[in-house]
Amino acid sequence: MSSNVTSTQSVSLSQLEQKEGFIRRHVGPSDSEINTMLETVNAASLDDLIAQTVPQSIMLPNGIEVGESYTEVEALAQLKAVAQKNKIHRSFIGMGYYDTHVPNVILRNVLENPGWYTAYTPYQPEIAQGRLEAILNFQQLTIDLTGLELASASLLDEATAAAEAMALSKRVSKNKKANLYFIADDVHPQTKDVVQTRAEMFGFGVVTGPAEEAVNHNVFGALLQYPTTTGEVKDISGIIADLQSNKAIVGVAADLMSLVLLKSPGEMGADVVFGSAQRFGVPMGYGGPHAAFFATRDKYKRSLPGRIIGVSKDTRGRPALRMALQTREQHIRREKANSNICTAQVLLANMASFYAVYHGPEGLKTIAQRIHRFTDILALGLTQKGVTLAHNHYFDTLCIQLDNSQEVVSKAYAQGLNLRADLTGAIGVSLDETTTRDDIDNLFNVILGADHGLSVDALDLVITQSGSCSIPESCVRTSDFLTHEVFNQYQSETEMLRYIKSLENKDLSLNHSMISLGSCTMKLNATAEMIPVTWPEFGQLHPFAPLDQASGYQEMLSELSDWLINITGYDALSMQPNSGAQGEYAGLLAIQRYHESRGEGHRNVCLIPSSAHGTNPASAQMVSLKVVVVNCDENGNVDLDDLKAKAEEVGDQLSCAMITYPSTHGVYEQTAREMCDIVHQYGGQVYMDGANMNAQVGVTSPGFIGSDVSHLNLHKTFCIPHGGGGPGMGPIGVKSHLEPFLPNHAVVNVASAGENCGAVSAAPWGSASILPISYMYIKMMGSAGLRKATEVAILNANYVAQKLGEHFNVLYKGDNGRVAHECIIDLRPLKEASGVTEMDVAKRLNDYGFHAPTMSFPVAGTLMIEPTESEALYELDRFCEAMICIREEIKKVESGEWGSTDNPLHNAPHTLADICDSEWNRSYDRQTAAYPVESVARNKFWPTVNRIDDVFGDRNLVCSCPDMESYRDSE
Structure with a gap:
């Protein structure tokens, strides 16, 4: 007894408080596990590992200063006190934002459920059939209420959807000589603001006036509002017909709830219909996040921005859902992409679709x-x-x-x-x-x-x-809507609860296993971070409420901004961009405005490394920049000589360079400062992509390295969950000379923004209601915790690289043989020797209970693995075990023991239908198919469909809910 007392007394109060702190909850490996991994990678300490990995020239001399870490209880209490400074008035402002009743069955089982909010974008559809069905329901809802043939899987907000409608109009309009776009003067002011900003960068002229006067102008497209911003309901079919007779494309911003009673714009002849689905059960949240709906004619499907969910079939001939046509199209088409959108608002679209399912027509x-x-x-x-x-x-x-x-x-x-x-x-x-x-x-x-x-x-x-x-x-609406069975059978809470759960069970999320997606940073979204999102003090504020009613929000925004400025090494920040791609656009917009202010508006060339994220060139084209590709060397680094040559060649035409750091290949390039210096030498600005910020926080910073502007993926580095493909937030940090060019807002003046700078998103502070997540994360981690998170993210990546490097070729490493926060394994030699593809490996990982790493980016035939700091040693070892076992399976194909198609990799993923099939005639047994290692049996996740036929889905495009009989017939 006395020894126990002595032991307790030997620990100080501060040490006990530290043991109860949040840092050890967020960082997966314990101290002993960290020591084990350090020994494996041959590093004496975390400091030693960082010294070996990060170039000394860019190491922060004094670290970051965001304060001490707080416990979950302390941080929640403090934020609650801040939230209570907001005044919740009854809102009758409208303008696209309405109070709503979130059905409790949806609130608790979707918005507050990690099974829904921690899922990733459904690039691996076999383990994402649940959310794919929910999104397909959203598309069906959109199609039915708009009266058009094809709908997308949601966009960011109504105003940016309007800007996308304008861009689509230009692409498909047969009035090719026209460069003028018409905006009716009764469109919401924030929508006009965003569209006019986008039009200016595209070089389009804009004319506004009464909708009836649109036909008097030679335009390629027009934007109307229905009902108007002041509430008028009028028949616009004549206006639409007159415009179309002049070869103009007509877009209509519509209120989704009104379309329940009003004749649909599609029936009136509209070419594009869009708007916000917010009032379908999603809180106002001071501006977001909310799903925008977007519909158009089938003949324009190849020009539709964003994602579409389509119906295909799996290898057993069963209906199966997947992303169609536009899947990652910005990564493939780059500056020729339809848009730079890589984040939808899936979680919020799901909520809206469930709202429609629950209430029914x-x-x-x-x-x-x-x-x-x-x-x-x-x-x-x-x-x-x-x-x-x-x-x-x-x-x-x-x-x-x-x-x-x-x-x-x-x-x-x-x-x-x-x-x-x-x-x-x-x-x-x-x-x-x-x-x-x-x-x-x-x-x-x-x-x-x-x-x-x-x-x-x-x-x-x-x-x-x-x-x-x-x-x-x-x-008056006379046509039926929501006639599909899914909208007519779940009106009791019992049935609705079971429907939501049945879909959740089909999806693999972070509450099942690690999601090791390179460049996507799928880390812990802690419960304490998520709790404030559904507080009414944050959820029930209208974004255009008087600022004195939002003093709690403003205080939180100010403190979070100060922290992020300190972390990034910049001088100012804009919270308005509501996705990473929007942040890229806003950052490039600031650069172009800066050049114009100096009489250098002729600067129109953007240098982008060949390894860059596809959103980089796609964003560059949105501000009319000409993309010049800079080569990478054999080690994956930006070729400094080529950068110099290209910068010198374009000379005073150089606007900027877009650089990702650490590199897209997962390496801390030694020449980061030199890259910035070269661009600055020729009068350009440096945009540093924030996708890999999780390898910088507390160790280095983009501002310290020498860049001028970056976006921050708060849905990656700063713990906002991915939500099945969104929401996201992409605020931008800038050096002081770019501060006057940050986006402002037509309705609410943003004090820290440029006076005459247009908006890039519908709400002044973007998706404000999810910012408490990042606020809580930083508050609970503190300066020391944030640095430790970065250190352990780097340790985990190097540990995985070390373990897998004995079985696969790790493609890129830094000067000391270290990777940054992610590593790339090369499957191309194995594919050549065995015929096993990277797709086979990705699908086989599903059988082991894992989501695949990022596939074929930035290098075709590879997997990019990012374990994050939140994964403990057990989970890292489990993932490595799966990959090593898969390597052994590939050897059996190489040796001829298994045939090229008769093997568990080619047939992956395996479903219960496979295992229960009475006619099992494969050369491997059912145990190998479904339970390849012991750990899988402890918590088996079953894919609900077999491998999906993408080609069939695109050739036979169906983007609405199939008849339920098609599912029954395939059983």
Whole structure:
């Protein structure tokens, strides 16, 4: 007993507190495991390993300063106190953002469920059939409500979807000589802002005016809003037809809930229809994340931006889902890609699709009719009292003309109501599914005075007796929607719960096993980080609410920005870009604006290494930069001589260079500083891709190395989960000379942004509601914890490289034989000797319970492995065991023991249908197929379909929900 007391007393209080800290929860390996791995890689300590790996010239002399680490309890308590400074008013602002009821069955089982939010993009569809089905439902929802033939798997937000619609219009319009785009003046102001910014960079002219005047201009395309930003519902079919007769492509920004009652834009003739699905059960969250829907005609499918989920078949002939056509197309087509989009809003699209499944068509009609009925009641009461409405036809929004509009707005604020206040001589009031009778009475009070004498019930009776005529007869929806079985059988919570769970069971996520995707950094998304996302203090704020109601948000944004500035070595930061690709675009936009401010707008060449992420050249083309490719040497490093030669050749045409560091090949290049110096010598700017930031934090920084701007993938390095393919956040850090060129916003002025700089996303601070995740991560890790995370990420990668290097060729290493945070193994010699492909290895890993590493990028025929710091030694060894066993299986194919097609690699992944097949006639047994090593049997994950036929899926493109009988017939 006494020895135990002595032992306890020998540990200080600070040491005990440290043991209960978050760092040891986030960093997977224990201290003893770290020592074991250090011994394996022949390093004396983590410091020794870093000294061997990172060039001394770029090592931070003093580290980073983001404070001490906090425990989970402390950090949550502090953030809760900050969140409570936000004032949650009833929002009637509208403008594309509405309060909504998130069904609790979806809140708990999707948004708060790691089985859904930790999944990766479904590039390995055999282990992603659940979320693929949910996204396919989203596409079907979009197709049905828009009245068009083809829908995508979601875009980032309504405004950027509008910009993509403009780009599509230019690609497909037959009015080839036109370079002018029309934007109706009743489009949401934030949408105009984003589209005008994109048009300027593309070199398009923009003209605005009443929608009816669009036909008077020679345009390649036009953008209309339905209903308009002030709420008017009008038949736009004539406008559309007139524009199309002049070979223009017509895009319509639509409100998804209104389309439940309104004639679809597709039926009116629209070529493209898009908008936000936010009000289908996704919180406003101060601007995001929200899924944008996007639909177009089938004949434009090759020009559709983003991803499409298609129906194909597996090797057993069963229906199976996968990403079609656009899958990673920016990596293949690079600067010729349709867009630079590599992040969808899958988690939020899933929520919206589940919302539609849960309510079904009749439930949605009830919700939409109730919203419209309340709007009718409000309109009738106001007009009875002599108030003038700007429009007689509406769905949920009234534009109320008042001589004392600002006085009414102020009065409303004082009573906890937010009204739209940016209209001249008028206010806007938008209702939603959360609106109550009390809300209508309170609106009467602030607009008419407390003695208004109106009764909601009496007004409702009048409308019942006289009927509503606020939707024009030509705009009333008569077509059916959501007739597919999936939207008509899960209306009880029991059935909905089981449906969600059945889909979750089909998907491999981080709650099953490590996901070792190179360049994608699938690390722990800790529960303590995720908890604040669904706090109402963060979820229920409208992005255009007065800033004094968002002081908690502003405080959090400010502190997080300061931390990220310190971590990156930059001077300023913009939180607006809501994906990594958007960050690239915003960074290049800042560079071009900087050059123009100096009278050097002629600089239009972007140097990009051949190994770069495909989004780099795709982003460059979005700001009209000419891409010049810089070669890499045999070690995968940027060829410094070629960089010098290309920079000298383009001379004063050089705008910038885009560099990834550590390199895309997973190596700390020794010449990073020299690369920056060369570009600066010729007057260019250096854009450093933030994809590999997880190998920099606390050790070096892009600003210290010498770059001018970077985006940060908060959904990678800073723990925002991937959500099955999004959300993402891509804020940009810049040096001081670029700060005046950060994106601003047409509705809410961003104090730290450029005065005359247009927006790149719909909301001023991007997807603000997921920023608490990164805030909590940094708060709980502190300066020392963040550096340790980087060190252990590097250790884990070198450990895997060491273990696998005895069986595979590790393609690239640094000067001391070290890799950075990821390593590339070369399968090309094995493919040549055995015929086994990288695809075979990727699918066989599914049988071992793992998601495949990044395949054939940046080098064809390779696998790029990034284990991250969150994986413990046990999981690393389990993954290495799987890869080594697969290597032994390849040897059996090489030797001829197994045939070229009769082997477990070629037939992978194996499903229960295979194992239970009575006609098993393969040269390997069922045990080898399904349970190749003992650890698999402990927690077997079963792929639900066999290998999918991609070619069949693209040749027979089906992107809507197949009839349920097609599944039954294949069983």
